[in-house]
Amino acid sequence: MGIFSKTCEYAMRSVFFIAHRTSDGKKVGIKEISLGIDSPEHFLAKILQSLSKQDIVKSAKGPNGGFYMDEANLKRPLADVVKAIDGRKIFTGCGLGLSYCSEINPCPLHNDFKIIREKITKMLEETSIENFNENLNLGITSLKK
Amino acid sequence: MGIFSKTCEYAMRSVFFIAHRTSDGKKVGIKEISLGIDSPEHFLAKILQSLSKQDIVKSAKGPNGGFYMDEANLKRPLADVVKAIDGRKIFTGCGLGLSYCSEINPCPLHNDFKIIREKITKMLEETSIENFNENLNLGITSLKK
DNA sequence: ATAATAAAAGATATTTTTATCTTTTATTAT
DNA sequence: ATAATAAAAGATAAAAATATCTTTTATTAT
Known part of the structure; x- marks a missing residue:
């Protein structure tokens, strides 16, 4: 298990892929997406x-149907994708899984973990899907094998 | 799902608990540990x-048996607990779950994610169980409900 | 030696996550 | 209108993670 669930990894990859492939205004089908990001087709459909x-x-x-994104979609932070699939736990949860853990009643990891959570939040909230997509379009980053 | 698996959360909590409870040289039984960290007893046994x-x-x-830790155990970094249960994925894995992702062939998240991984690694590698335990012993941090 | 204790080990069950397959619905082009 | 296309929805299956229960082994105190 990584930071995100496998489902969320597929979600992020597919969103990047769709953004990348539909910048010309076209749409892209599920078969092509699942191929492009190496995910099981029907699972990705869900x-x-x-x-x-x-x-x-x-x-x-x-x-001529398929998936695409409009300007508003592209401007959403990647955090929205993560929240849509994995929920808010990664943004707010305790590193030890303690529900009561807080500033007033911190667990042993609390202070160190807070910094990490903030970094993750910042990374996911302050950069739009469009932003991440830029380097992809420039060929600097890649989703391919 | 948080950063760590539930199993790993239990593992870390139990290790802190054992360290905390056996500083006097005594041992602590599984029933007491599972009660103290609020985990299922038999699962924790595993x-x-x-x-x-x-x-x-x-x-x-x-x-008079039970669990305890010696000096060497206490000096191990928390990273060892995480590695023992969740493996190395959190220290080295790609945020998008791409196995080929690397410096030469980075995924869109690679550079941002690298920084986060480094922070997590630093936090887990550079602090011993003993260290985390200090505040617990001082009553500054807590594992309790 | 025997009984009591507590972890180790083994077996099984439940839940969640991930994956697959089939049918339905909406849309388009002919 | 009809056929073709592609996503939506529904049903089922497989795998992994989490949880529970039972039996065995090692140790201690009597």
Whole structure:
């Protein structure tokens, strides 16, 4: 297990992929996405259904249909994707899993962990999907094998 | 899901608890530990068996038996507990779950994520169980509800 | 030696996550 | 209108994580 669930990893990869592939205004189908990000097709379908409902991505049925993103979607922070799939635990949860843990009643890891949580939050909240996508479009970063 | 698996959370909590409770040279039993850290008893037993095999904690069977830690155990970094249970993924893994991701072939999150991984690694490697335990002994931090 | 204690080990069960397969619905082009 | 397309939705399955219960082994005190 990494920082994010596997489901969330697929979600982020697919969002980057969709953003990358539809900058020309076209749409991209699930088969192509799952191939492009190396994920199981039907499992990804579920994930994208969820992301679509939560307005992280847009979708259209029928011929020439597929997934795409509008300007508002692209401007959303990556944090929204993470929250949509994994919830808020990574932003607020205690490192030891203690629900009562807080500033007044800190667990042994609390202070160190707080700094890490803040870094993660900052990284995910302060950068939009569009931002992350920039380097992808420039070929500096990659989703491929 | 947080940063660590639930199993790993129990492991860390139990290690802190054992360190805290056996500073007087005594041992502490599994029932008391599971009560003290609010974990399922038999599940924790499995975890402690594993930690014991990996020499993170010591154990003794029979009357007056239980779990304890020696000086060497206490001096180990918390990272050893995490590695023993969750493996090395959190220290080295890609945020998007891409196995090929590296400095030469970075994923979109790579550079931001690297910084976070380094912070986590630093926090877990550079502080011993004993260190974390200090504040616990002073009553500054807590494992209790 | 025997009984009591406590961890180790083994077996099984439950829950959650991840994955697959099938049917339905909406949309488009003919 | 009809057929083709592609996502949505529903049903089921497999794998992994978490949890529980029982039996065995080692140790201690009597």
